[in-house]
Each structure stands twice: as structure tokens, then as C-alpha cells.
Amino acid sequence: MALFSQKNARKQLNAEAEKVSRADLEALLERQRSIEEKVKGxxxxxxxxxxxxLMFSMIQDYWNGSYRDVPWKSIAAMAGALLxxxxxLDFIPDLILGIGFVDDVGVVALCLKLVESDLHRYAAWKEYKEELTQTAQAD
Structure with missing residues (x-):
């Protein structure tokens, strides 16, 4: 049996997403830089x-009210995965060399699978918004 299966990833993601409140989004956004550094390393x-x-960008736009065309469930899933x-010290502690991030990868991959269509719509919206801004600045 696999050390960390998709079933375990779904269980961990659901547990985290169920705990997410709107106040947690603010705390998560404050920790964005440290999470991105952890991911890079x-x-x-x-x-x-x-x-x-992209998930952080979507959460930020949701938080500040500029993008609300997404169900709370998707925002909670993304926030849960990032949290x-x-x-x-999660399911497999990150300190264990070689396998410490296996569970994190599983949770993020599952989250991306679950919110894929929402992320695609958001990315298209963001691109359109940036094009409008550039057009307005050129005028």
C-alpha cells in the first residue's frame, strides 16, 4: 500500500478545507511569501x-472583492491545501528527508484537480482584465 494515497490526500484536503474561515484567508495571504519560498525549496x-x-492570486482577488465568480468551496479547498x-508537522512531517513533501504534493495535486475549471476561468478573467488595463493606459 502506498505511503500517501489519493484517498489520504482527499481526506487531508477535506479536513483542512472544512476548517477554513474567511479570517483564515487573511492569515494565509500574510504568509504567502513564506509558503512560496517553501515551495521553491x-x-x-x-x-x-x-x-x-495563481491560487494565491485568486484568493487575494476574492479577499479584496474584485473576483467573486467562484464558489466558496473552491476558495476553501485552495486555502486548505495551502494551509x-x-x-x-502534517501527515508526513516535512522534516523527513526524501519523503517529507510527498503528502504536500498529493494534497496540492488533488486540490488542483478539484478546482481546475475555476482556476482556468480565473486565469482567463485575469488576462482579460490586464488587457483592458493596458488598452486603457495606451489611450
Missing amino acids: SGKLNRFSADIK YVMNP
Whole structure:
């Protein structure tokens, strides 16, 4: 049996997402830089760095009210996954060399699978918004 399966990832993600409150989003956004640094330095999680930045961007836009075309469940899942990554003493403690980030990778990968369509819509919205801003500045 695998050390950390998709079933375990789903269980951990659901547990974290159920605990997320709107106040947790603020705390998460304050820790964004440290989480992104942890991801960069972890090898296994590094391949998700662009996705994690996009998740943070979406949470930030949700938090400040500029993007609300997403269900709370998706915001909670992303926040739960990022809070899980932030916790060094999770299902498999990050301190265990070689396998410490396996559970973090599983939780992030599952989260991305669950919110993929929401992230795609958000990325398209963000790109459109940036194009409008550039057009307005050019005029």
C-alpha cells in the first residue's frame, strides 16, 4: 500500500478545507511569501509553483472583492491545501528527508484537480482584465 494515497490526500484536503474561515484567508495571504519560498525549496512541490501563485492570486482577488465568480468551496479547498503545505508537522512531517513533501504534493495535486475549471476561468478573467488595463493606459 502506498505511503500517501489519493484517498489520504482527499481526506487531508477535506479536513483542512472544512476548517477554513474567511479570517483564515487573511492569515494565509500574510504568509504567502513564506509558503512560496517553501515551495521553491522543496523540489517536489516546486513543479506546482506557478499553480500555487495563481491560487494565491485568486484568493487575494476574492479577499479584496474584485473576483467573486467562484464558489466558496473552491476558495476553501485552495486555502486548505495551502494551509496544509504551510504546516511542517502534517501527515508526513516535512522534516523527513526524501519523503517529507510527498503528502504536500498529493494534497496540492488533488486540490488542483478539484478546482481546475475555476482556476482556468480565473486565469482567463485575469488576462482579460490586464488587457483592458493596458488598452486603457495606451489611450
